[in-house]
Amino acid sequence: MRSDHATSIERLYRERFAKFLRVAEAIAGEHEAARDAVQEAFIRALRHRRTFRGDGPLEGWVWRIVVNEARRFSSPESRARASTTEHTSDGRVPDGDLRAVIAALPERQRLAIFLRYYADLDYAAIGDVLDVERGTVSAMLHAAHGNLRRGLEEAAR
Amino acid sequence: MSEMDTNLRAYLDDLVPLRSDSGDWSAVDRVVRVTRRRRRLAAIVALAAALGALVATPAFGVRGALLHLLGADRFPRPADVEGEPVATGPHIILATGRMGEQQWKLVANESDQGLCVHLELIAPQRARSGGCGTTLSKQGVGLFTSSLASGATWIFGPVSRRATTVEIRLADGRSVPARIVAGRGFGTNFYLAMRTMPITLTAVVARGATGSVVGRQDVD
Numbered sequence: 001m002r003s004d005h006a007t008s009i010e011r012l013y014r015e016r017f018a019k020f021l022r023v024a025e026a027i028a029g030e031h032e033a034a035r036d037a038v039q040e041a042f043i044r045a046l047r048h049r050r051t052f053r054g055d056g057p058l059e060g061w062v063w064r065i066v067v068n069e070a071r072r073f074s075s076p077e078s079r080a081r082a083s084t085t086e087h088t089s090d091g092r093v094p095d096g097d098l099r100a101v102i103a104a105l106p107e108r109q110r111l112a113i114f115l116r117y118y119a120d121l122d123y124a125a126i127g128d129v130l131d132v133e134r135g136t137v138s139a140m141l142h143a144a145h146g147n148l149r150r151g152l153e154e155a156a157r
Numbered sequence: 158m159s160e161m162d163t164n165l166r167a168y169l170d171d172l173v174p175l176r177s178d179s180g181d182w183s184a185v186d187r188v189v190r191v192t193r194r195r196r197r198l199a200a201i202v203a204l205a206a207a208l209g210a211l212v213a214t215p216a217f218g219v220r221g222a223l224l225h226l227l228g229a230d231r232f233p234r235p236a237d238v239e240g241e242p243v244a245t246g247p248h249i250i251l252a253t254g255r256m257g258e259q260q261w262k263l264v265a266n267e268s269d270q271g272l273c274v275h276l277e278l279i280a281p282q283r284a285r286s287g288g289c290g291t292t293l294s295k296q297g298v299g300l301f302t303s304s305l306a307s308g309a310t311w312i313f314g315p316v317s318r319r320a321t322t323v324e325i326r327l328a329d330g331r332s333v334p335a336r337i338v339a340g341r342g343f344g345t346n347f348y349l350a351m352r353t354m355p356i357t358l359t360a361v362v363a364r365g366a367t368g369s370v371v372g373r374q375d376v377d
Contacts, residue, residue: 010182017180026173035178042185047192098168117169148165 005049022118027070037073041066060128101151109144242268242289276303297372298363308355315345319371320363323348328357
């Protein structure tokens with residue numbers, strides 16, 4: 001018989017796969033690598049579910065594994081591509097510039113942005129994933145917004 | 158939601174769009190199950206190997222205990238006399254019989270000095286002769302004899318499993334065939350010949366299926 005954790009992990013996968021994939025893709029930089037990272041993360045979660053101590057939500061524990069796997073799957077090529085710039089004439093900030101601005105953020109600010117906007121996690125949940133207090137998440141996101149604003153303004157000039 | 162939030166969300170949506178991908182849970186489940194099965198199999202193989210080593214090594218005594226449970230002779234006590242072989246496996250009765258009134262049995266066991274083989278006279282006379290640590294590997298055949306006062310003689314010993322015939326050569330030029338006895342797990346077979354008259358041996362010769370000599374012991 002499967003344990004409750006196994007059932008919960010499967011439910012998380014089925015209900016939130018698209019969000020896990022999106023965050024993983026933002027971190028890894030490539031769709032296929034992100035998909036592999038999410039698959040591998042859930043394999044690890046299922047194998048090591050007995051090590052989950054239950055001192056926080058299971059979802060936070062799974063998110064941590066997904067984030068770590070996505071970082072592991074992040075290729076040097078995708079990181080290099082994130083720092084390249086593109087030029088458009090329609091007034092929008094080019095994707096390449098946005099990537100570069102995001103890539104220039106400190107890693108924890110970048111992860112907080114991904115978890116906030118791609119996973120729709122609240123501050124408490126982001127704190128669980130990044131292993132920081134809720135107030136720290138608030139400060140990190142505030143700083144990230146400031147950095148992004150400045151970066152995007154510079155890119156738009 | 159602030160303007161920054163709205164703009165940023167729009168930018169981020171463009172950068173990594175939300176995909177309608179529901180994943181493949183069966184692939185995750187399959188990998189975990191296969192790994193679990195492999196781990197179980199590896200554990201079973203390791204356990205079997207450990208048990209095999211326990212049973213195969215006479216010093217652990219497990220093999221003896223199992224054979225004892227299956228009806229083999231009990232272990233003898235450790236030798237009381239210093240230097241005497243100490244049995245590390247059970248005494249296995251290879252053959253029994255009667256020559257006239259005399260009952261006998263051919264017995265083998267592993268010891269700390271190598272393979273032991275003895276002919277035991279049970280009744281009416283009681284005696285035991287044979288030895289341990291025979292040089293079977295070098296000569297392909299070992300040689301022991303046991304005699305009664307009447308002159309009745311048993312010639313016996315271990316012999317290579319490649320041997321299909323064993324011939325006892327006598328000083329008067331004759332030769333007599335010996336019976337080959339299965340080794341019952343000793344890694345070697347045994348042979349046994351009986352004569353009711355006193356004899357003088359010159360050699361024991363074991364031959365394989367093609368007639369080639371696979372073991373020979375000369376008596377000087």
